[in-house]
Amino acid sequence: MNLTLFSSLPLNSSNESGSCPVEPQHVSINVLLSLVFFLGFLLNSFSLWVFCCRMPRWSSGTTLQFHLALSDAIATPTTPMMAVYFAMGSNWPFGRFLCQLKIALLSSHFYGSTIFLTLISIHRYVAVVRFNRGSCMKRKAFVKKLCAGVWFLLLIKAVIYAVLLPPSQEGRNSQCLSIHQKKLTDVYFVINFILFIFGFLLPFLASAFCYRRLASTLTRLNISTTKGLAVKVKSQRMIGVCLVIFGLCFLPLNVVRTVGVVLNKYYPERCHVLLQFETAYYASWILAGVNCCLDPVLYCFGSQKFMGAFQSLRIGQRDCQDKSNSDMLMNK
Template sequence: MDSKMNSAEFSSNTTSGDISVVCPMKPQHISISVLICLTFLVGLLLNVFSLWVFTCKTPEWTSNTVFQVHLAVSDVIICPMGPFMAVYYHTANWPFGKALCQLKIALMTFHIYSSILFLTLISIHRYVVVVCYNQDSYMNRKNFVQKLCFGVWLLVLVKGTVLAMILDTSTVNNHTLCLSIHQDQYTNSYFIANFSVLIPGLLLAFTVSVICYSLLVRSMSRLDTSHDSGQAIKKKSCKMVTVCLAIFVVCFTPMNVVCSVGLVVKKFFPSNCSLLLKLETAYYVSWILAGANCCLDPIIYCFSCQKFTKTFRISLRRIGLRLKIAQDESS
């Protein structure tokens, strides 16, 4: 009886004297899948609308607009993967094949790290424009900014492509897995990539953003607020600081922290299945928070572009008017 219970909890394979413990697959609660779908759906709608405003309603782009357009693109590319991720998390099985698994890995990498880099560049740009007030700065030149954005995409493209080529689907306990903590053959690859590239990148980007926004807030405290224009600039800048730092802290930090802890436990304490399963659930929940950055980024556009805010309000009024007309006609 004891041996049957142990085999139900986990299976052990011995190769060259090493014991590899495979914890049982645990489908996640349906609420996680529903929230992931809703988060990415709202994010898709908001960012498609944002791109429409930038491309159709903003005839003249500034260097800041260029950063925001690329940030919106980085949000859009991950949203279609929401339903696939929802199915996978709920069933603990990836039925979509190797190609879609590699596409998922690539798009997740593109989204997370391009978003982090573009938010960091927006922080630097805001610092240069408001604090340094240097119109001749390279950060105010659209050609330079476009080349900078191209460099970001090239960097994340290489990173995402390499990860997608290294990692693959695998079958564990009759479950097909894709980018899972239960894939023992990739534990070392996950561990090295996480602590040598991903975490340092996040910490560096967050540190740069905090420094830029700290200097920005200090500069705003000296601003003359006796006039309405000074009060408006200070209020808008402080709100933008709050949103950007909130995205870093709430959206990106939990996922990276949980992922790092999970990899440490998997590498050094692989037999602790109970803790690993809890960390796996926490990681999936953290993806809801990570996806929420797609919904929060458009708030930044509102604070930094009056044209965007005006178009957004007009569009909402038109939608409300159309809904009202439809209701009157149906009644």
């Protein structure tokens, strides 16, 4: 948001309807958002291609990683719409259906990612801490059904939120998923805490428990063998990447949005502060979008099959290049 415009507003400035004026976002928000999601689109498209075309046999862990990549990819269609929205001075030009589709896709993306990251953490916990015991998380058929159930719940949640949060006309601007929608203040307040508790806090605590148990187990793990060392290194890398994703990408989004909805409900006249939190909220969207770029790193560190497929692709390209050069020499 244009901070120079911010500074000229009194702390309790509002328009004639009693709501805060709609201000255009700074161009950097638009540029960074587009760059992050475009890079995420390229990386996840490549990841999905590797999963589908270079890995014919999947394990239960690979299945979870594929669905994480899929949840990252579904955010891509929303990026051009949000870019146009910001470019038009925070004015939504696409109508009701596309606004609701945007909400449905973003909801499925952000909270699908947290759920599948948590399931990957639980899977690593089972694979390392309970490696000598039977578990349904080790069975690919069960994991497939589990992923289908997660997508069903995400679909139901997305439809409910899309219906409860329609676009609205606020002054001269049409708003979609914005603090300026005063009639939806109470709805935003309730939905935020549902998302914060069940979409972020509980998955984060479950993952933290798995990481703690993993760290405790890894200190006692026998690394005198090559296999033991590989398991330790693989698990440590997965722990590090997952912690970075939760802390860097999803924590700011949930904290900023929670503070914002509380201020919007109980201090609606503090427009200067609310507008600053609106900018911080969109900036946290960018950080949340970084998870699309970090998750492929998780696949490389956490899956030997993914890394093997990637390396075989590089070797295949090099062999093709060598063959091409050899053919050229023979023709000469």
